[in-house]
Each structure stands twice: as C-alpha cells, then as structure tokens.
Amino acid sequence: MSMAATQVVRSEWTKIRSVASTVWTLGLAVVVTLALGMLIAALSKNEYDTMDERDRLAFDPTFTSFAGMSLGQLAMIVFGVLVVANEYSSGMIRTSLAAVPRRGTFLFSKVAVATLLALVVSMVTSFAAFFLGQAMLGHLKASIGDAGVLRAVIGGGLYMTLITMFSMGVAAMLRSPMLSLGILMPFFFLISNILGSVDATEKVGRFLPDQAGSKIMQVVPPLDDDTPYGPWGGLGILALWVVAALLGGYLVLKRRDA
Amino acid sequence: MIEAVGLTKRYGDKTAVHNLSFQVRPGAVTGFLGPNGSGKSTTMRMILGLDNPTAGHVTISGHPYRQLPNAPRHVGALLDAKAVHGGRSARNHLLSLAQLSGIPARRVDEVLGVVGLQEVAGKRSKGFSLGMGQRLGIAAALLGDPQVLLFDEPVNGLDPEGILWVRNLMKALAAEGRTVFVSSHLMSEMALTADHLIVIGRGQLLADMSVTDFISANSADFARVRTPGTEPQAREKLTSALTEAGGHVMPEQDGALRVTGLPLPRISDIAHEAGVRLWELSPHQASLEEAYMRMTQGVVDYRSTDDQKAGLHQVPPPGAGPAVPVPGQGQPGWYAPPPPQQGGPLFAPPPGPYGAPQPNPYAQPAPQGQGPGQPAAAPVTADRTEPEDPR
Numbered sequence: 001m002s003m004a005a006t007q008v009v010r011s012e013w014t015k016i017r018s019v020a021s022t023v024w025t026l027g028l029a030v031v032v033t034l035a036l037g038m039l040i041a042a043l044s045k046n047e048y049d050t051m052d053e054r055d056r057l058a059f060d061p062t063f064t065s066f067a068g069m070s071l072g073q074l075a076m077i078v079f080g081v082l083v084v085a086n087e088y089s090s091g092m093i094r095t096s097l098a099a100v101p102r103r104g105t106f107l108f109s110k111v112a113v114a115t116l117l118a119l120v121v122s123m124v125t126s127f128a129a130f131f132l133g134q135a136m137l138g139h140l141k142a143s144i145g146d147a148g149v150l151r152a153v154i155g156g157g158l159y160m161t162l163i164t165m166f167s168m169g170v171a172a173m174l175r176s177p178m179l180s181l182g183i184l185m186p187f188f189f190l191i192s193n194i195l196g197s198v199d200a201t202e203k204v205g206r207f208l209p210d211q212a213g214s215k216i217m218q219v220v221p222p223l224d225d226d227t228p229y230g231p232w233g234g235l236g237i238l239a240l241w242v243v244a245a246l247l248g249g250y251l252v253l254k255r256r257d258a
Numbered sequence: 259m260i261e262a263v264g265l266t267k268r269y270g271d272k273t274a275v276h277n278l279s280f281q282v283r284p285g286a287v288t289g290f291l292g293p294n295g296s297g298k299s300t301t302m303r304m305i306l307g308l309d310n311p312t313a314g315h316v317t318i319s320g321h322p323y324r325q326l327p328n329a330p331r332h333v334g335a336l337l338d339a340k341a342v343h344g345g346r347s348a349r350n351h352l353l354s355l356a357q358l359s360g361i362p363a364r365r366v367d368e369v370l371g372v373v374g375l376q377e378v379a380g381k382r383s384k385g386f387s388l389g390m391g392q393r394l395g396i397a398a399a400l401l402g403d404p405q406v407l408l409f410d411e412p413v414n415g416l417d418p419e420g421i422l423w424v425r426n427l428m429k430a431l432a433a434e435g436r437t438v439f440v441s442s443h444l445m446s447e448m449a450l451t452a453d454h455l456i457v458i459g460r461g462q463l464l465a466d467m468s469v470t471d472f473i474s475a476n477s478a479d480f481a482r483v484r485t486p487g488t489e490p491q492a493r494e495k496l497t498s499a500l501t502e503a504g505g506h507v508m509p510e511q512d513g514a515l516r517v518t519g520l521p522l523p524r525i526s527d528i529a530h531e532a533g534v535r536l537w538e539l540s541p542h543q544a545s546l547e548e549a550y551m552r553m554t555q556g557v558v559d560y561r562s563t564d565d566q567k568a569g570l571h572q573v574p575p576p577g578a579g580p581a582v583p584v585p586g587q588g589q590p591g592w593y594a595p596p597p598p599q600q601g602g603p604l605f606a607p608p609p610g611p612y613g614a615p616q617p618n619p620y621a622q623p624a625p626q627g628q629g630p631g632q633p634a635a636a637p638v639t640a641d642r643t644e645p646e647d648p649r
Contacts, residue, residue: 007357007358007359007360008358010357011354011355011356011357011358012354014350014353014354014357015343015346015350015354018346018347018350018351018353018354019343019345019346020345021345086343087343090340090341090342090343090344091338091340091341091342092341092342092343093341094303094306094308094337094338094341095335095337095341095342095355095398096358097306097307097308098306098307098308098323098329098330098333098335098337099329099330099355099358099359100330100358101307101323101324101325101326101329102324257303257308257309257310258303258308258309
C-alpha cells in the first residue's frame with residue numbers, strides 16, 4: 001500500500017469510528033440477527049414434531065439458526081449506505097476529494113475500512129448465531145464439526161460482508177442515502193423474495209445477490225433442489241454483483257462533478 | 259499562483275462560467291467578487307478539481323489540481339462551512355482531514371486554537387452556529403500550512419470580531435508570501451481586505467485590477483452643490499457656468515448637483531460670479547460599493563421585486579390608492595449614475611427623473627473619461643446597457 005493509501009485508510013477509520021451511526025447500525029445488525037435466529041430456532045424445534053417426513057428430511061438446523069440474517073442484513077445495508085452516502089448528504093465529499101484528488105484511492109480506501117469492520121462484525125455474528133441457534137434447537141442441533149457446517153458458518157459471515165459491500169457500491173452510484181435505502185430496502189426485503197417464490201421468475205430470482213449468496217449457508221439442500229450452482233458458486237455470483245456495483249460507483253465518482 | 263485560461267463550465271444549456279481567464283498571484287489577497295449565482299463557487303470548485311471544466315483549464319503552481327503532488331499540503335480550501343458530518347466532533351473532523359494529508363495530530367489542536375474553537379472541540383458540529391462552522395472550515399483550510407489558500411465567502415455568519423479576525427488572518431497569510439483567493443459578494447469587505455480584485459458577473463470577467471486602481475477608477479471625489487429649490491433657473495445657470503469652467507456636472511435625483519473636476523473654493527467663486535446662492539457645498543467620495551453595484555447591475559441573476567402583498571390586504575379605503583412611483587427611485591436594480599468623469603453613453607442616466615427638456619451635457623462621451631478600469635470592463639458592454647434581465 002502506498003503512503004497515500006495508508007493515510008486515507010487511517011483517515012477513513014477516524015471517520016467511521018467517530019459517528020454514532022456506526023455503533024447503532026452494526027449493533028442493531030448483531031442483536032436482530034441473534035435474537036431473531038434464536039426465536040426461529042426455538043419455534044422450529046416445537047414445530048418439528050408436527051412436520052411430515054419430507055419436511056423432516058429437508059430440515060436444516062444450521063440454516064435455521066441464520067434465519068435472523070434476513071432482517072439483520074438490512075441493518076448492515078444501512079451501515080454500508082451511510083458510510084458512503086453521508087459524504088454526499090453532508091457535503092463532506094468536496095472536502096474529502098479536495099484532500100484526496102485521486103478518487104479511486106478515496107473510494108476504495110473507504111470501502112476497505114468499512115468492509116474490514118463489517119467482516120469482523122459479520123463473522124462474530126455468524127458464529128454467535130450458529131451456537132445460540134443450536135442451543136435453542138436442543139436434540140435437533142448440528143455440530144460445527146459436521147460436514148459442511150463450518151463452511152456454512154464462515155459463509156454466513158462472508159455473505160453479510162458482501163451484502164454490505166454491495167450496498168456501498170450502490171450508494172456510490174446513487175450518491176444519496178435516502179435514494180439508496182429507498183431502493184435497497186424494498187429490493188432485499190420484498191422484491192427478491194417475491195421473485196424467488198413465483199415459479200415464472202424463480203429462475204431469474206435465484207441469480208439475485210441475496211438469493212445466490214445465501215446458498216452458502218445451507219447444509220441440507222431442499223428436496224427438489226435444481227439450483228444450477230453450489231454454495232461457493234452462489235457466493236461467487238454475489239461477489240460478481242459486488243464487483244459490478246463498486247465498479248459502477250467508481251466510474252460515477254471518477255466521471256461526475258462532486 | 260493560480261492560473262485560469264479560458265475556463266468555461268456549462269450545466270446543460272446554462273453557462274455558469276464563460277471563458278474566464280485570470281491569475282492569482284502569491285503575496286497578495288485577491289478578492290473574487292460577483293453577485294449571487296455569478297459563478298464564483300463553480301470557479302472555486304474547478305480550481306480544486308471537483309468539477310471538470312467544459313473548456314479551458316486551471317492550474318495551481320503549474321499543475322492541474324488532480325495532478326498536484328501532495329495537494330492537501332499545498333492547497334487549503336474553505337468551500338462550504340456546512341460541509342461536515344454533523345454527528346462528528348470538530349476535533350475528529352479535523353483529525354480525519356489531517357490523517358488524509360499525513361499531518362501530525364497535534365496540528366489539529368493548534369488550528370483549533372487559531373480559530374478559537376478549543377472549547378467546543380469535542381462537541382458534535384451539528385450544534386454549531388454558522389459562524390462556528392466558518393471557523394471550523396477555516397481551521398480545515400489552515401491544517402496543512404498550505405502555500406495556496408481558497409476561501410469561499412469566509413465571513414458569512416461571522417460576528418464583527420470574527421470578521422476583523424478573518425480580515426487580519428487573510429492579510430497575514432498573504433504577507434507571508436502565500437496565495438490567498440477570497441470570494442465575496444460584499445465589495446465593502448473586499449475593499450478592506452484585498453489587494454487585488456477579480457470581478458465576475460454571469461460567469462464572465464468584468465474587472466481584473468488592483469484595489470487601488472479600482473478605487474481611482476470608480477470612486478472619484480465629487481462635490482455636492484445645492485441651489486435653492488425655489489429657483490430652478492439658478493440651477494441651470496450654475497450648471498452652465500460650472501461646465502464652462504471645465505467642471506462636470508450631473509444632476510442628482512433630489513435636485514442637487516454632483517460636480518467633479520473643480521475644487522470646492524473654485525465652485526464657490528463661480529457661483530458667486532454667476533450670482534447664484536448655494537444651500538449646500540460639500541465634499542463627497544462615491545463608495546466602492548456603489549461602483550461595484552453599478553458594474554454588476556446588468557448582470558445580477560437574482561433580483562428582488564417589490565412585495566405587492568396581493569390578496570393579503572382588504573380593499574384600500576377610497577383615496578388611498580397606491581403611490582405613483584417616481585421614475586428611477588425605489589426601483590430595484592437601479593443605482594445612482596457614476597461620477598461624471600466616468601461619463602459616456604455607457605453610463606447615460608436613464609431618462610425620466612431629470613425632466614426631458616433639460617440639456618444633458620453627458621450625451622457625448624467625455625474625452626478624459628477613460629479611467630484605468632475601462633478596458634478591463636469592456637467585455638460586458640452589451641450587458642450593461644440593458645439593466646433588466648432579458649430572460
């Protein structure tokens with residue numbers, strides 16, 4: 001890393017740790033993911049007895065403990081959006097770019113710092129969600145040593161990190177926190193689910209970032225699974241989305257007036 | 259040294275800056291003047307490489323900003339006092355900027371002391387007043403101890419003590435051999451602070467000259483002479499006598515005469531010889547503000563209109579109709595004509611207030627009316643003759 005990039009990274013770390021929204025969004029992501037995961041795990045344990053044979057065969061204790069991520073990722077998205085788009089909404093971007101005329105260095109240092117922080121929080125959250133969830137599942141629980149489980153738990157951390165990066169790229173393209181959240185929130189909370197649950201659009205829907213990426217957290221595949229990619233393939237599709245969003249954000253920042 | 263050559267910026271079909279060329283030299287405070295929306299901030303952003311010019315280029319010390327080695331140590335700028343994250347404390351805001359440029363953290367406390375914000379350094383900038391925000395922005399500009407400083411409207415929102423402080427700070431920075439470029443829409447402020455002036459209107463250069471030249475070109479001394487209001491013929495008699503003696507006389511709206519080119523005792527003598535009594539004979543200096551207003555009055559984009567308060571009032575009682583407006587008075591965008599030595603068709607007073615039959619001695623260009631400012635102000639000749647916004 002060049003001298004300049006080291007300086008930008010230090011500066012971005014100061015920026016990120018000195019605003020309250022960092023603690024709030026990341027804290028909310030952890031709490032929501034863990035609490036909802038434990039709740040769903042406890043409910044699933046009670047429901048297991050009334051399930052039929054097919055559902056029991058497809059029961060995935062690991063994936064069940066990650067149920068809270070569907071909501072927790074929204075807080076991570078808010079974190080990613082605010083880190084980037086607050087520069088625009090506050091006007092700080094002009095001060096920042098006047099100090100770092102090389103805009104690529106600026107954007108990617110910012111993304112790197114936020115990503116590193118998101119990675120640490122996501123990994124801790126993913127492992128905690130797994131162990132707490134398994135504790136709630138009682139006799140149904142999976143062990144971290146079981147085949148594919150460790151991959152799923154680490155994958156859960158990577159998934160949340162990549163989703164955060166994706167939202168940073170989108171925010172860099174749209175340059176407004178309200179616009180970015182207005183698009184990302186309904187997309188991840190509603191549209192992706194709707195597309196994925198309708199037969200006609202399911203084949204398209206499973207290539208969307210969250211659906212493809214969450215494949216890595218499954219240990220027991222669904223019974224009639226015809227997904228054309230595996231766990232790492234799915235994460236790769238999510239990574240491609242991330243690269244595209246960040247590249248788009250970089251081009252917008254490079255080309256447009258600040 | 260900041261050098262702009264043919265700088266042009268268009269947003270769609272709106273031209274914000276048109277073919278602007280100027281130099282800002284080190285060791286002086288250069289004032290950048292223009293009405294609201296005249297392109298000052300756009301020019302500042304282009305200097306800092308934030309906006310790309312549509313045409314032309316601007317360099318600092320010979321480099322475009324984005325190619326400048328170690329730009330934040332070389333150039334410091336205050337663009338917008340509110341451009342900080344409100345949730346971040348003043349110290350952390352400055353610390354993040356210092357780290358960007360590899361400036362040691364103790365420098366942050368130094369500049370906080372310079373701008374007088376030590377007391378609130380740990381407070382979130384959200385709660386800062388505009389004046390405190392300006393001080394924070396100035397602190398950010400001073401961080402890297404830069405050789406080139408840009409300030410966009412630095413005295414906005416400052417109290418009188420703060421204005422004086424900024425004024426002295428600018429002068430001190432320039433005295434140390436730095437390049438100081440300060441934008442403002444207040445001529446009176448720039449007259450006290452700046453050594454050199456660059457005036458723009460609607461994105462075009464109106465004047466580029468030293469403050470001394472600007473003053474000598476625009477604020478000639480004049481004498482105000484008032485004859486008894488009951489004797490209009492005495493006024494005309496005196497006008498012709500003074501003109502004959504080589505003076506320049508221009509009527510003012512309230513019936514007084516503005517005389518230049520003659521010392522006060524001589525005016526008194528001439529009046530005495532002509533047998534005209536005087537009610538007033540006083541020395542005056544036209545203000546720079548007035549000269550600036552006159553220079554930019556054709557290029558003001560945002561001009562207020564009279565507040566008619568239509569529909570807010572009951573029908574006025576009979577006989578209390580609206581006052582008949584006096585031509586030339588109380589109308590927005592009209593300023594007193596220049597002192598006579600600036601005469602010529604450019605500055606011909608608008609018809610009306612002086613009565614049609616009165617001979618206008620300034621209908622012909624005054625031969626000695628070429629002040630030093632005239633050539634530089636030439637590019638907007640066409641604009642200046644039509645004070646109303648054509649759009």
